[in-house]
Every structure is written in structure tokens, then in C-alpha cells.
Amino acid sequence: MELWHSEKRDKYEPLCSQIKDNGWGTHFFAIEVGARGYCSESVRFCLKRLGFENKLCRTTLKSLSSASLRSSFYIWLSRNSKKWNQEFTDHPFENFKVEKKLSNGIKNPSIKKSSSSLKNAAVPFKNSGLVNKGNTCYVNAILQCLNSLTLFTNKLSDSRPNTSCLVTSCQKIFDNLKVSSTPVDPSSFLVILKNSIERSMNKKFDIFSQQDVPEVLEYFLGEIAVHSVFISSLFDLSVTTSIFCDICNQENITVEVWPILQLGVTSSLQKSFKEYLQPEHLSIESGRFCHICNEVQPATIERFFTNCGSYLIIQLKRFRAVENTITKDASFVKVLPDPLTLPLKMDNEITFSKRLALKAMINHYGNLSNGHYTATVFDSRSNTWINCNDRAILPTTEETVNNTSSYVLFFEII
Numbered sequence: 001m002e003l004w005h006s007e008k009r010d011k012y013e014p015l016c017s018q019i020k021d022n023g024w025g026t027h028f029f030a031i032e033v034g035a036r037g038y039c040s041e042s043v044r045f046c047l048k049r050l051g052f053e054n055k056l057c058r059t060t061l062k063s064l065s066s067a068s069l070r071s072s073f074y075i076w077l078s079r080n081s082k083k084w085n086q087e088f089t090d091h092p093f094e095n096f097k098v099e100k101k102l103s104n105g106i107k108n109p110s111i112k113k114s115s116s117s118l119k120n121a122a123v124p125f126k127n128s129g130l131v132n133k134g135n136t137c138y139v140n141a142i143l144q145c146l147n148s149l150t151l152f153t154n155k156l157s158d159s160r161p162n163t164s165c166l167v168t169s170c171q172k173i174f175d176n177l178k179v180s181s182t183p184v185d186p187s188s189f190l191v192i193l194k195n196s197i198e199r200s201m202n203k204k205f206d207i208f209s210q211q212d213v214p215e216v217l218e219y220f221l222g223e224i225a226v227h228s229v230f231i232s233s234l235f236d237l238s239v240t241t242s243i244f245c246d247i248c249n250q251e252n253i254t255v256e257v258w259p260i261l262q263l264g265v266t267s268s269l270q271k272s273f274k275e276y277l278q279p280e281h282l283s284i285e286s287g288r289f290c291h292i293c294n295e296v297q298p299a300t301i302e303r304f305f306t307n308c309g310s311y312l313i314i315q316l317k318r319f320r321a322v323e324n325t326i327t328k329d330a331s332f333v334k335v336l337p338d339p340l341t342l343p344l345k346m347d348n349e350i351t352f353s354k355r356l357a358l359k360a361m362i363n364h365y366g367n368l369s370n371g372h373y374t375a376t377v378f379d380s381r382s383n384t385w386i387n388c389n390d391r392a393i394l395p396t397t398e399e400t401v402n403n404t405s406s407y408v409l410f411f412e413i414i
Contacts, residue, residue, distance in 0.1 A: 001032045025119055027149065036392065039340040042095075075320045076394070086296065114203040127379075128176070129183040129391040136190060136209045137177050137390055142217050144388040144412050145360035145377035151310055155231050166196045166223050181226035183391040184358075188284040196223060210369055213362050213408055214260055214315045221259045235259045246298040252288075253307070260313045260408075268334040269409070270341065275302055277343065304345040312342065312356055312411040326368050330404045335361070337398060340411055356411035363405040376401055402411075 008030035017290050019026045029046040033039050047057045127147065146152060166299040169189040170267050172290030176184045194207040197219060236257050243252045263272040280301040282288065288299040318329045340356040360377040375388040376396065387396040 001034070001042075001121060005030050005032055005042055031391055033064050033068045035068060035072040037065035037072075039064055073394070080399075083204055127178060127386075127388075127393065128180040129274045129388065129393045130177075131174075131183050131185045131187075132390040133185075133187060133190060133199070136186070136208060138211050138216060139186065139190060139193065139207075140390050141211040141362045141373040141375040141388070143170070143173055143189075144178075144327045144377055145362055145408075146170075147177055148360045148377035149410060149412070150380075151412075152231065152234055155228070155234070164196070164223060164227055165192050166204070166220070167227060169193075170220075182238075193220070203381050210371065212368070213364070213373060216268060217313070217408065225259075232259075234309045235310045235311050235313055236307070237261055237305065240304055240306050243288055243320070244300045244302070245288070245293060246300060247289060248292045250290055250292045260315050262291060262315045262317050265318055265329045265331050265333060266318050267332070270338070272316075272341070273340075277305075304320060305342060306344060306346060308342055308344065308354060308413065310413050311359075312340075312413075314411065316407055318364070320406060330366055330400070332404050333406050335400045335406060335409065336401050339414065355414050358401070358413045359412045361401060361406055362408040363403065364407040365405055373407075378411075 010029075012028060014112050016025055016026050016028050027049070027051070029042070031040065031043045031046050033043060041100055043061060043064065044057065047060055052060060055404050067269070120365070127144075130143060132140060148382050153174050156174070158166065166189075169192045173184060173186055173189050190207050193216075194205055197205040197216075200219070221232065236259065239256050239258055239261075241254050243254075244250070263269070263276055266272045266275060282299045282301065283294060283299045289295070290297045290299075316333065319326055320328075320329070340358070342354045342356055343351065344353060345351050358378070360375060363374045363376060365372045367373070372388075377386050377388060378384075379386050385398055385401060387400070
């Protein structure tokens with residue numbers, strides 16, 4: 001807001017000077033009201049200079065906040081519509097009522113009656129939002145997604161009392177999300193997370209700067225694994241890689257356990273699975289050293305999954321380096337409504353599959369250095385998809401889950 005306030009002042013001050021040079025008096029006010037209803041100090045200053053008394057000033061600020069918040073919500077609801085609804089001025093929320101208040105006193109529209117686009121939103125989402133402490137949306141998105149995994153949260157609450165401060169603090173956040181009527185402040189968790197990462201990395205970690213979700217999530221899951229093998233095994237995916245020498249057919253087998261599986265971006269996740277498991281042929285220029293041939297030879301790489309825990313976390317490889325620049329692949333990816341099929345193979349012979357259902361997803365908007373994270377989670381109590389955008393908790397539709405911003409996806413074995 002300070003940036004745009006300065007931009008507006010720089011833009012209009014020459015005009016004010018011209019007006020004064022022509023003998024007119026002028027008073028210039030640049031004001032800012034955020035899309036979520038926050039009024040900057042410039043608004044209060046303007047109202048005071050215009051002669052508003054304290055009570056009228058407070059009432060006006062509240063009206064401005066409500067108008068901005070309600071308008072933003074209406075725009076969000078109409079994001080897929082190509083027609084402008086002319087009735088908005090008179091009937092902005094025909095199927096909605098005001099019933100929940102945020103921590104700053106601003107009323108938040110919530111579902112009263114279901115519309116055709118939100119027919120599954122009959123029961124409001126019980127969980128609270130999380131306060132953004134300054135570029136901490138990546139932590140908020142991770143917490144909301146993990147909180148939606150019932151088996152994980154149950155095992156976390158049953159964990160031993162001598163677990164790490166990070167795990168204990170995380171459990172407190174989950175408990176507060178279930179009972180708080182206002183957005184939960186994650187400050188204590190952020191401090192503990194920062195200190196834990198700094199001790200592990202042996203260098204400074206800025207918790208309030210842009211961070212990559214998969215890196216922080218993988219660290220957190222690793223910290224849990226240290227204190228509870230039963231919880232960590234919920235996310236383990238075993239991947240067996242076989243490398244065959246194309247000359248002597250010698251096979252080299254490695255087995256790795258991944259908490260997060262990285263997949264390429266394709267039109268659907270099932271197609272990404274298929275491409276990941278497709279045999280990869282390496283020429284002699286990019287081949288592997290064969291101990292039998294005692295030289296680099298062309299090779300074939302085959303991968304298959306051998307075991308999967310209760311959950312599968314997938315990271316879509318949307319970011320890649322191109323000529324020393326990080327670019328983002330914003331291709332559309334279909335996730336719903338079909339369940340995901342995970343092929344598994346045992347003893348190189350027995351092949352079967354497990355079905356996975358999407359439980360939560362982290363979306364990324366913008367670029368890697370200047371972006372924003374939100375979470376989309378499935379609320380089984382109301383059979384509704386919920387968009388968690390820091391403080392804002394709003395129902396959404398199944399169609400919005402298939403988008404160009406999906407980044408990290410959480411699946412559950414069904």
C-alpha cells in the first residue's frame with residue numbers, strides 16, 4: 001500500500017501544481033482500501049481532514065471495508081462467468097447472509113443457501129484461517145493441507161510427549177484451527193520452525209521471505225520422521241530404479257524412499273505417472289558406467305513403485321531453469337473427478353494398483369521470487385472443497401481444483 005500510495009502521489013502532484021498555478025486551491029488525497037477490506041491509514045487521514053467526527057469516521061471505515069470485502073467475494077464467485085450481472089448493485093448477495101465476523105470486526109459473507117455452482121456447500125467449513133505474518137503464506141498452505149489429513153493428525157495427537165518442539169507446536173496449531181472462531185496466529189510455530197531449520201542447515205533462514213513449499217514440507221516431514229517412524233511411514237513411497245547396460249545387459253538396482261514424488265507437468269496426473277514410469281533410453285554420450293564392460297555404455301532406465309504409505313504427496317515440476325532464468329510452466333492439469341491409480345510392482349512379477357483420492361492441494365500464483373500460495377482442501381464433514389487463503393476460508397467448487405496453479409498435491413489411499 002505504501003508503494004502504490006507513493007506512485008499515486010508522484011502521478012498527481014504535477015497536476016495539483018498546475019491547478020495552484022492557475023489560482024485555484026487544491027487538496028490532494030490518495031487513499032487505499034485492500035481487496036480483503038483493510039483500510040490504510042491514508043483513508044482515516046482523508047476522512048479526518050474532510051471534517052468527519054470520530055464516530056462517523058469509524059462507521060465510514062467499516063462500511064468501506066465491508067464494501068471492498070463483499071465486492072471481492074462477488075468477483076471471486078463470478079470468476080468463471082463471461083457476463084456482467086447488472087443486478088449486482090441492487091442484489092449483490094441474493095443467496096448469502098452475513099453471519100461470521102473476522103478478528104478485525106469485518107463481517108464475512110458465508111453460505112446460507114446453496115446455488116447451482118456451490119450446491120455442495122450446505123455445511124460451512126469449521127476450520128479457521130491463519131494469519132499471514134509477512135510472506136508466510138507458504139507455511140499457512142502447508143499447515144492447512146496437513147490439517148485436512150485425518151489419519152495424520154490423529155497419529156500426531158497420539159505421539160509421545162517427548163517429541164520435538166516443532167511437532168508439538170504444529171499439533172497446537174491444528175487444535176486451535178478446530179476450535180477458534182477467529183484466524184489463528186502461527187507466530188510461535190514460525191519461530192520454532194525457523195530455529196529448527198537454522199540448526200539443521202547451520203545458516204540463517206528468513207522465515208518471512210519467499211520460500212519453496214516442497215523444500216519446507218520435506219524438511220518438516222523429515223523432522224517428524226526422526227521422532228515417529230509410524231507417522232513418517234504414512235508418506236513413504238518406495239521407488240525402485242533398474243539400470244540395464246544395453247551391451248551386456250548387466251542390471252544395477254537401487255531402491256529409494258521418497259516423501260514427495262516429483263512429476264512432470266502434463267494434461268493429467270495419470271499421464272504424468274505413465275511418463276514417469278516409461279523406460280528411458282540413454283545414448284552413449286549420456287550413458288552409465290558399466291562395471292562389467294569397464295566403460296561408459298548406452299543404458300536403459302526403468303522405474304516402478306513397490307510400496308506406498310497411506311498418503312502420496314506429488315510435486316508438479318512447474319519451475320525449471322532456462323538460460324540462467326527460472327521459468328514457470330502454467331499448463332492446465334486435470335486432477336478431478338477421476339481417482340488416481342498408482343501402479344505397484346513386487347518381486348519384479350506381481351503387479352497391482354492402489355486407488356488414490358485427492359484430499360488437499362497447494363496452489364502457487366505468480367513467479368518463484370514474487371508469488372503467493374493458497375491451499376484447497378476437502379472437508380469430509382460437508383463434502384465440500386474449501387479454499388484457504390491465509391485468513392480467508394471460503395467454499396469453492398470441484399471444477400476449480402483443475403487449474404493452472406496446482407503445485408503440491410496430497411492423495412489418500414482409498
